[in-house]
Amino acid sequence: MAVIKYIEAIVSxxxxxxxxxxxxxxxxxxxxVRGGVLNTTxxxxxxxxxxxxxxxxxxxxxxxxxxxxxxxxxxxxIAEMQFADFVFPATNQIISEAARVRYRSNNDWQCPxxxxxxxxxxxxGALYHSQCPESVFVGxxxxxxxxxxxxxxxxxxxxxxxxxxDPVLYFEHKKCYLSQTGEVPDGDYIVxxxxxxxxxxxxDITVITYGLTVHYALQAxxxxxxxxxxxxxxxxxxxxxxxxxxxxxxxxARTGKILIVHEDNKTGGVGGEVAAIIxxxxxxxxxxxxxxxCPPDVPAVGMNPPMEKFFLLNKDKIKDExxxxxxx
Amino acid sequence: MKHSRLGLTDRQVIDMYRMMLxxxxxxxxxxxxxxxxxxxxxxxxxxxETGQAAAAFAFxxxxxxxxxxxxxxxxVLSVGMTVRDLMLSVFAKAEDPSSGGRQMPGHFGHRKLxxxxxxxxxxxxxxxxxxxxxxxxxxxxxxCTYVSFGEGSSNQGDFHEGCNFAGVHKLPVIFxxxxxxxxxxxxxxxxxxxxxxxxxAIGYGFPGIRVDGNDALEVYRVVKEARxxxxxxxxxxxxxxxxxxxxxxxxxxxxxxxxxKEEVQENMQKDGIARLKQYLIDCGLWDEQQDQELVLEIxxxxxxxxxxxxxxxYPAPEDTLKHVYEEESEA
Numbered sequence: 001m002a003v004i005k006y007i008e009a010i011v012s013x014x015x016x017x018x019x020x021x022x023x024x025x026x027x028x029x030x031x032x033v034r035g036g037v038l039n040t041t042x043x044x045x046x047x048x049x050x051x052x053x054x055x056x057x058x059x060x061x062x063x064x065x066x067x068x069x070x071x072x073x074x075x076x077x078i079a080e081m082q083f084a085d086f087v088f089p090a091t092n093q094i095i096s097e098a099a100r101v102r103y104r105s106n107n108d109w110q111c112p113x114x115x116x117x118x119x120x121x122x123x124x125g126a127l128y129h130s131q132c133p134e135s136v137f138v139g140x141x142x143x144x145x146x147x148x149x150x151x152x153x154x155x156x157x158x159x160x161x162x163x164x165x166d167p168v169l170y171f172e173h174k175k176c177y178l179s180q181t182g183e184v185p186d187g188d189y190i191v192x193x194x195x196x197x198x199x200x201x202x203x204d205i206t207v208i209t210y211g212l213t214v215h216y217a218l219q220a221x222x223x224x225x226x227x228x229x230x231x232x233x234x235x236x237x238x239x240x241x242x243x244x245x246x247x248x249x250x251x252x253a254r255t256g257k258i259l260i261v262h263e264d265n266k267t268g269g270v271g272g273e274v275a276a277i278i279x280x281x282x283x284x285x286x287x288x289x290x291x292x293x294c295p296p297d298v299p300a301v302g303m304n305p306p307m308e309k310f311f312l313l314n315k316d317k318i319k320d321e322x323x324x325x326x327x328x
Numbered sequence: 329m330k331h332s333r334l335g336l337t338d339r340q341v342i343d344m345y346r347m348m349l350x351x352x353x354x355x356x357x358x359x360x361x362x363x364x365x366x367x368x369x370x371x372x373x374x375x376x377e378t379g380q381a382a383a384a385f386a387f388x389x390x391x392x393x394x395x396x397x398x399x400x401x402x403x404v405l406s407v408g409m410t411v412r413d414l415m416l417s418v419f420a421k422a423e424d425p426s427s428g429g430r431q432m433p434g435h436f437g438h439r440k441l442x443x444x445x446x447x448x449x450x451x452x453x454x455x456x457x458x459x460x461x462x463x464x465x466x467x468x469x470x471x472c473t474y475v476s477f478g479e480g481s482s483n484q485g486d487f488h489e490g491c492n493f494a495g496v497h498k499l500p501v502i503f504x505x506x507x508x509x510x511x512x513x514x515x516x517x518x519x520x521x522x523x524x525x526x527x528x529a530i531g532y533g534f535p536g537i538r539v540d541g542n543d544a545l546e547v548y549r550v551v552k553e554a555r556x557x558x559x560x561x562x563x564x565x566x567x568x569x570x571x572x573x574x575x576x577x578x579x580x581x582x583x584x585x586x587x588x589k590e591e592v593q594e595n596m597q598k599d600g601i602a603r604l605k606q607y608l609i610d611c612g613l614w615d616e617q618q619d620q621e622l623v624l625e626i627x628x629x630x631x632x633x634x635x636x637x638x639x640x641x642y643p644a645p646e647d648t649l650k651h652v653y654e655e656e657s658e659a
Binding site: 025051052056057059061062064065066067068069070071072073074075077089092093096097100101102103104105106107108109110141142144164165166 | 393424425426427428429430431435437438439444445447448449452454455456457458459460461462463464465466467485486488489490492493496650651652653654658
């Protein structure tokens, strides 16, 4: 097994799928010669040429609209939003079109499309290079939404997304690109869409999270265990739509104390849905109110370091909240 | 005779007329069905049939891809949909090939006929048309893509993004603007100023042509030439077909709030269907008796298909839950 970075997992998933299937192609701003402004398509242009690794005009609705057309024709486009913050002009193509093609045509047409969305704050990204826009899409039937936290999941979920016959939004946390390394099998594998993953077994409290905050929660759990003997069970959602209800309920029931953590705003975020699922099914197994830890409901995020630090979650903020829950 | 010079056989030009007339009669029937409460809603194509059918005859029905907009009844009939298909759609029945009774009428789709499923937000189909053409280029397939829209849609970002993309990649797309003068109640003068839609093509580096949408043979000529250019690898063409939407926007619209009876009357005189009929008569290909027989034949067909669609079953209520995603058994 090779140890690779999160970003390498993304590039290698695309490279392998493009080698495996001629119908797969990549399009977006600067994804070709430049290899992506975040280097997420590096080397693909050199191997597959400009037709399959296409630098598009700067126009997000056009990028997704073209991809929707190509997908309906029978290709498997991977459309890159340069930053997830710029997806909003394309929301009509995603929500009104891609998500509804199968339903509106009574299964006559399908739209096997992947939209890659580099999201989250990395430091200094300010209001328009830091957002977590996943909640905008989570309530849309017809979309699948994934948000891997590790290189293993990143590669396996991207491959699954490319092979899926429905549109998949693939949220890749920019801060994971270089900070996360991990073992990835040498051979072909997929991580199934719709399956959450227990990243740490525990008995006192359950933390349900996804993306970068999975790692903060894991660090916090290690420290709490070592320092205070608190045992945290950590569930990585991995797929935000459809949510893995079985895994959520099982992890919640394990401890009866649940903390939901994400970098997206609290109001309207995925956490609210997770909390509702638990409240609907498990009320009498709870030993504490369901807690949520998210940044405040303000736009993500101030450019200056003090505001940014105030806004963003980190290991210590999560650790404090986990302790509070354990002591409840 | 002009149609022969353009490469149309006598049979084809008569068929073209037949399609326009079938669309007109279908439309008239739908209005009656809506007014009598048998169907919920109808959006009309009256006044636009000539340009639609004429454009359709310029395509290769076995290869080309079509992204029509919601008034394109004459177009979809000309590329292979049937009056029964359309009736099943207005009655929202399970057998409706476009959507299984899920979408409003006018939201066409038929994969076998390469009629690409469409939605209601306007102009979304324009970049999609470019995407289909790009996919064809990537796969080395030889076909052309037709996408139509009203002049109102040409103000949407997706129009510009789709045209620009097709221009950059010299894609075989024909952008067919059915300029019917109104976006619901908003007249052309409040949408586009002094410019012509056709001129917008200059900004994308391909030809833009304005044509009289009531002149069937002229529309056929410009679309055919545009298709030939496209197939030679010379890229897209924007065609602005000038026409007039004779009825209100839909059965839910009162057009007398924003235009006059006189204006509508005046435009009815320019009807392209009557014009093509006269042409056929002048060519000696048609006469009043044949015309009456054709009207009877179409009326009979519409009666039959209305009855068929009215009796056809609705989808089962629980079919509501189907086809949000691919079901495992289909994968």
